[in-house]
Structures are given as C-alpha cells and as structure tokens.
Amino acid sequence: MEISASLVKELRERTGAGIMDCKRALGQSNGDLEKAIELLREKGLASAAKKASRVAADGLVGSFISADRKSGALVEVNCETDFVAKTADFQNFVQDLAEHIVTQAPQALSPEEGGNGPYLLEQPFKDQAKLADYVTQLVASTGEKTTVRRFTRYEVTGAGLVQDYIHMNGKIGVLIELSLGQEGLSEREEVLNLAKDLAMQVAAARPEYVRRDEVPQEVIEREKQIFKAQAINEGKPEAIAEKITLGRLGKMYKEICLEEQPYIKDDQYTVAKLVAETGQKLGTEIKIVRFARFEKGEGIEKREDDFASEVMSQIKS
Numbered sequence: 001m002e003i004s005a006s007l008v009k010e011l012r013e014r015t016g017a018g019i020m021d022c023k024r025a026l027g028q029s030n031g032d033l034e035k036a037i038e039l040l041r042e043k044g045l046a047s048a049a050k051k052a053s054r055v056a057a058d059g060l061v062g063s064f065i066s067a068d069r070k071s072g073a074l075v076e077v078n079c080e081t082d083f084v085a086k087t088a089d090f091q092n093f094v095q096d097l098a099e100h101i102v103t104q105a106p107q108a109l110s111p112e113e114g115g116n117g118p119y120l121l122e123q124p125f126k127d128q129a130k131l132a133d134y135v136t137q138l139v140a141s142t143g144e145k146t147t148v149r150r151f152t153r154y155e156v157t158g159a160g161l162v163q164d165y166i167h168m169n170g171k172i173g174v175l176i177e178l179s180l181g182q183e184g185l186s187e188r189e190e191v192l193n194l195a196k197d198l199a200m201q202v203a204a205a206r207p208e209y210v211r212r213d214e215v216p217q218e219v220i221e222r223e224k225q226i227f228k229a230q231a232i233n234e235g236k237p238e239a240i241a242e243k244i245t246l247g248r249l250g251k252m253y254k255e256i257c258l259e260e261q262p263y264i265k266d267d268q269y270t271v272a273k274l275v276a277e278t279g280q281k282l283g284t285e286i287k288i289v290r291f292a293r294f295e296k297g298e299g300i301e302k303r304e305d306d307f308a309s310e311v312m313s314q315i316k317s
Helices: 005-015 019-028 033-051 088-104 131-142 189-205 217-233 238-256 271-282 307-316
Strands: 058-065 071-079 147-155 160-167 172-180 266-270 286-295
Touching: 005 019, 005 033, 019 033, 058 088, 058 160, 058 172, 071 088, 071 160, 071 172, 071 286, 088 131, 088 147, 131 147, 147 172, 147 286, 160 189, 172 189, 189 271, 189 286, 217 238, 266 271, 271 286
Parallel strands: none
Antiparallel strands: 058 071, 071 147, 160 172, 172 286
16 A cells, blocks of 8 residues: 555654654555554554654754855754753764755755755764654663754855854854855954854844845735724724834834844844945955854644643553
C-alpha cells in the first residue's frame, strides 16, 4: 500500500525515528501506526518512542558565521528540560549543527515540512547516515525528546556581511544581513559594530519587518479597521477617527519595522538614521537586507499537568 507523507510525519513525531525508518515500519505494518511503533521499538528505538509524547519546549538557539562573513545560520533545537540544554553534549550538538547548515546548505528541514531539498534531517551528520538518526541517538543518551525545530541560512551575494547575536545563553538568537556599497568594508570596525548593534536591536525590540513597504497590505487594512473602530467607540467623529487611525498606524510602524524603531542605545536616533550616518562616514551605502529572530520555545505550548491530573491520566490509561 502507498504510505502518505502525513502518516510518516505523525509516526516520526511520535517516535523520533528517522524518516526512512518510519517509512519502512509503516510498510511492514501495512500502515498500522501502532504496529509501526512496536516495530520501531523492537529495533532499538524504544527510548525515542517512550519520549515522543512529551513536550520539548526547552533547548537552545545556536548560530554560526563563516570566516569570510558571507554566510551564516541560525538553528533552534528543543529538548524537555533546562538541565539537558545546559549539558556540553547538547550545546556542542547545536553549535556543530549550525556550522553544518552553513557548510552543507540544506534548503528545508524535511520533505514533510515542505520546500525543496536538500533536506537537513536527511543529510549525513557525523557518524550517522542522516541527521535524523543522530537525533535518535541523542534522545537515547539524554533520556529526553529532542527535536530540530527550525533553521535559517543566509548567504551574501555581492558586497555585504552576515552577523549573528545570541542572547541569554541561547534563549534568543538573531541573524541579520547587510549589503554594502563596495567590497572590502566587512571587516571595518564601524561596520562590525553597526551589525552587532542591529542584531541586538532585533533581539531586544522584536521587529517583524525591515521597512514599512514589507508589511503585507492585508495586515495594514486589518489594523486600520481596528484603529478606526477604536476611535469611533471612543466617541470620535468620522473625520477625527480617520486622523487618529493614521496616527496609530504610524505608531504601529515604529513598533514593527526595524528601520523606524528608536535605536536602543540612543533613542534620539531611528535605526534608519543610524544606518545612513554610518554609511555616510564610510562613503558608501549600507542597507539592511533581512533578519531572522528565533526565541527558544516560542509558539510551543508547554504541558503543565499537576500531580493529581497525572495520576488520574495514568489510571485512565
């Protein structure tokens, strides 16, 4: 029978086993998920299978920048507890994985996650035929569910550089790309300081876009409707409500657009002004191309069962 990608994904999420192992187990079990889990456990993946139902919301965000600063990567790896996240083995894995992403240039996490290959989880890693198998080994050794959740990789074309910033020992990570008007400036102290400050700005101020022309029109229209409704509900006439809406829209841009944010080290400057003045001093144009900001565990609902609920759930099972 044909095994669907969604079934493979579900088995992988429940067991932590590699993609090909999941496909083989589902084939041998004729698509029976529970039997496939048993087959994987019989093949020595029991440790991963037992941990798969847990929530991995702890972990680390790691980064790596190439020596020429032309490429860089940001990756989030999750585990269950801060205790494992602080171990040398886990931290080394995250750092090695970030370097692997830079040098091996995967395009997506896995076929199930979408996108085109090469896929990170299917690439050879250290002593394993694929990264997914290495993760399974890590699960067995740490005793905790471990998940490579997401990554991004930047590569500069032309004059420019990539800069990273890791905050609070891996709680927040930032990757930012700058373009420069000419080659030979990426090692200048002024440029490096600017790149580091901008990465810190992203970490602290949580912008969503570089500039306002990147904000989707549907987001703008939605917020305009909300702002106008708020003003009308406050008893403002239609004409006044329109003006208030424009004012609140401008304030929104200052919050979500990096270039319009007040500079965290000197709020007399906007980020755009800081970038422009640095470029003028060097006699070139500097432009923020893009950025990524990962916060450990964001969007993952961490299960918090109390003791009584835990006992009851075990009785019911």
